[in-house]
Each structure stands twice: as C-alpha cells, then as structure tokens.
Amino acid sequence: MKLLKIIIVLIGLITIISCKNEPKSLSDFKSNFYEIQHNGLRLGDSLNVYFFENEDLVKSVEIIWNGKLLKNHTIMDSTNTSLGINNLKIKVNLENNSISGETNVPILNSFKETLVEFEVVKEYPHPQELFTQGFFFHNNKIFESAGQYKKSKLVTYNLGSTNYLQEKKLDDRSFAEGAALLNGKIYQLTYRERDIFVYDEKTFELIETLKLPSxxxxxxxxxxxxxxxxxxxxxxxxxxxxxKFNLQRKIQIAGYASIYNQLNEMEFIQNKIYANVWQTNYVLIINPVSGAVEQYYDLASLSQTKGSDDVLNGIAAYGNNILVTGKNWNKIYELSVK
Structure with a gap:
C-alpha cells in the first residue's frame, strides 16, 4: 500500500511539475507573432510564424489569416490577402492546453507609386469664401460643396467666373462635406450630422434626406x-x-511604404480614384479594385496653404485635364499630364 501511495504521489508531482513548466502564453515561446505587424510585409511575401523557445512542446499550430485557416509559410497574394490591415490569429496546441493570440498586420503594395509630372495650362478665379469640401465639373459648370457651420452651401458657377448661377444654403447646424452627381441627383454629405442631402441636379430642389450608414x-x-x-x-x-447607401464593398488604401488615411476630396477619372490627402499637397491615384496607390501628384508648387484649414481640397475631371483648388483658395488650376 505504501509503495502504491508513493507511486501515486510521484505521478502527481510529475503532473504538477509538467503543468508548471508548460508555457502559459505566446511570450513563453519568445515567438515572432506580435512582431509580424512591424515587418513591413507586402503582397508576395511569405507569412511566417516561428518560435525561439519551447518549440518541442508544441503539438500543432493553427494559423487563421482573415478568418481562414492557412499553413505556415503561405505566400500572401490577392487570393488570401488584401492591401491594408489584415487579421492574424494563432492557436498553439500543447499536451494539456492551448494558447491563442491575435494581432493586426498591415500589408503594403509590392510596387512603388510613381510621381506624375504636370504643367499648369491655365488659372481661373475661385470664390475665396468657399471652404471647399466637394468639387466637380459637369455640363460646363463647376459644382461645389462648401463647409463650416453657418456657412455651408451647395453652389454652381461657370468656370472663370465667381458669380453663382445657383446657391443652396444649409441650415446652421449642418457642416457640409463632399458632393457627387449620380443619375441626375447630387449627393451632399454632412460631417457629423449623419445627414445625406439628395438634390435634383438642375433645380437644387431637395429630393430626400438619407441617413449615414452605421x-x-x-x-x-x-x-x-x-x-x-x-x-x-x-x-x-x-x-x-x-x-440608397447600401454597402457594396470596401477597399483599403496602401502604397509601397505606408497605408494612407485622411483621404478627403475625391474624383473618379479614367477608371481611377484621385484623392487628396488632408493637410498635404498630395493627390493619390488609386486602383479602385485593389486599393493600391499607383501614382501621385505633388502640388506643393500650387499651394495657397497658410494654416491648417486652407488646404488643397478640390479635384475635378476637365476633358483630358484636371482642375484642382483648395479651401478658401482664390484660384483654380487646370493641369495637364506631360
């Protein structure tokens, strides 16, 4: 009986010791798991998770990338990875338990965006009172959405003139943002009021007010x-x-060196998205399928920015050229690509 008790005690001690020695977190393996997000990974790179310590205790590893189970050392391509932020989870199965972890990994574009060379073809006056938020050219007229509380409005005027042909003022509680024309209707956004005003293109009559999706x-x-x-x-x-503002899809915007945010006024030109980056002189040219930044303009030479508000913020297609302006600028610039 004593011998049996000793054996049972020894087994219990061995179990306790083995449990104590078994890793309790990913840090006990000195894994690279949480470092992957800092590695500057790009499409075409391999997803590698490895351990520096206690790897002999691992029975199996499950890697879940964007909700799908992947093998380690899998090449990240368009079939399993999107540009921008991707989700990585891991489950390390041990003898007696399992350890899980989760992190977000930014994925960059494989190719460097290139600088667009341009020349200024012509300069036009711009109504300097307008805090430009939305800007497009249609039927030989400029349409512009101007922001700020108590000053927000939708206007249209001839290129080369500062006299409004039509003007629709918003109530004082609304801060207008961008505007776009689709199927004879102008959609004007508001900053934080969550209202989307829909107007008739010709009369500026309010057709309906939609609510911003959650x-x-x-x-x-x-x-x-x-x-x-x-x-x-x-x-x-x-x-x-x-x-009706039902979501169809979304993309994330990434270049070779960084993920871009603070994208502001936009225009769809020749099957690309042109977007200016707020408080910079850059206009990005974006692939609308992948989100890759393919080219960019540096418009520092045109800038009329003196403070944090009067920044570049207007892009419009104009034949084979583009028009650009900014918040409270006094000029519109017509640019052609060399």
Missing part, C-alpha cells in the same frame, strides 16, 4: 464611378455604396 463614423469625400457612390471617411478605407 459603418461610417463620419464622412469626408465622395465621388462616383457612374454606378456606385464612393465614400472616404478619413480612415484608410474607401467604401462603395448604391444610390
């Missing part, structure tokens, strides 16, 4: 590809909606 905390810029409304909310995301 997926958007606030809205900045809007454009259209002729079928969908494309919206930026100040993050790295760009969203595609139908005319």
């Amino acid at each position: 997926i958007l905390k606030e809205v900045w810029g809007i454009t259209t590809n002729g079928k969908e409304l494309i919206v930026a909310d100040g993050t790295q995301n760009i969203y595609f909606f139908d005319e």
Whole structure:
C-alpha cells in the first residue's frame, strides 16, 4: 500500500511539475507573432510564424489569416490577402492546453507609386469664401460643396467666373462635406450630422434626406464611378455604396511604404480614384479594385496653404485635364499630364 501511495504521489508531482513548466502564453515561446505587424510585409511575401523557445512542446499550430485557416509559410497574394490591415490569429496546441493570440498586420503594395509630372495650362478665379469640401465639373459648370457651420452651401458657377448661377444654403447646424452627381441627383454629405442631402441636379430642389450608414463614423469625400457612390471617411478605407447607401464593398488604401488615411476630396477619372490627402499637397491615384496607390501628384508648387484649414481640397475631371483648388483658395488650376 505504501509503495502504491508513493507511486501515486510521484505521478502527481510529475503532473504538477509538467503543468508548471508548460508555457502559459505566446511570450513563453519568445515567438515572432506580435512582431509580424512591424515587418513591413507586402503582397508576395511569405507569412511566417516561428518560435525561439519551447518549440518541442508544441503539438500543432493553427494559423487563421482573415478568418481562414492557412499553413505556415503561405505566400500572401490577392487570393488570401488584401492591401491594408489584415487579421492574424494563432492557436498553439500543447499536451494539456492551448494558447491563442491575435494581432493586426498591415500589408503594403509590392510596387512603388510613381510621381506624375504636370504643367499648369491655365488659372481661373475661385470664390475665396468657399471652404471647399466637394468639387466637380459637369455640363460646363463647376459644382461645389462648401463647409463650416453657418456657412455651408451647395453652389454652381461657370468656370472663370465667381458669380453663382445657383446657391443652396444649409441650415446652421449642418457642416457640409463632399458632393457627387449620380443619375441626375447630387449627393451632399454632412460631417457629423449623419445627414445625406439628395438634390435634383438642375433645380437644387431637395429630393430626400438619407441617413449615414452605421459603418461610417463620419464622412469626408465622395465621388462616383457612374454606378456606385464612393465614400472616404478619413480612415484608410474607401467604401462603395448604391444610390440608397447600401454597402457594396470596401477597399483599403496602401502604397509601397505606408497605408494612407485622411483621404478627403475625391474624383473618379479614367477608371481611377484621385484623392487628396488632408493637410498635404498630395493627390493619390488609386486602383479602385485593389486599393493600391499607383501614382501621385505633388502640388506643393500650387499651394495657397497658410494654416491648417486652407488646404488643397478640390479635384475635378476637365476633358483630358484636371482642375484642382483648395479651401478658401482664390484660384483654380487646370493641369495637364506631360
């Protein structure tokens, strides 16, 4: 009996010792798991999770990438990875328990964006009172959404003039943001009021007021590809909606060196999204399918920015050229690509 008790005690001690020695967290393995997010990974790279210590105790490892089970050392491509933030989870199965972890991993584009060379073809006056939030050219007229509380409005005027042909003032509680034209209707966003005003293109009569979808905390810029409304909310995301603002899809915007956020006024030109980055002189040219930044403009030579408010914030297609302006600028610049 004594011998049996000793054996049982020894087995119990062995079990206690083995449990104490078994890792309790990923840090006990000195894993690279939480370092992956800092590695500057790009499409085409391999997803590698490895351990520096206690690897002999691991029975199996489950790697879940964007909700799908993947093998370690899997190449990240368009079939399993999107540009921007991707979700990585891991489950390490041991003898007596399992350890889990989760992190977000930014994925960058494989190719460097290139600088667009341009020349200024012509300069036009711009109504300097307008805090430009939305800006497009249609039927030989400029349409512009101007922001700020108690000053927000929707106007239209001839290029080369500062006299308004039409003007629709918003109530004092509304801060207007971007505007876009789709199927004869102008969609004007508001900053935090969560109202989307829909006007008749010709009369500026208010047709309806839609509410901002919950997926958007606030809205900045809007454009259209002729079928969908494309919206930026100040993050790295760009969203595609139908005319009733039902979400169709979204993309994240990434270049070779960084993920871009604070995307503001936008225009859809020749099947690309042109978007200015708030408080910078850059206009990005974005692939609307992948979110990859393919080219960019540096418009520092045109800047009329003196403070944090009067920044570049207007892009419009104009034949084969583009028009650009900014908040409270006194000029519109017509640019051609060399």
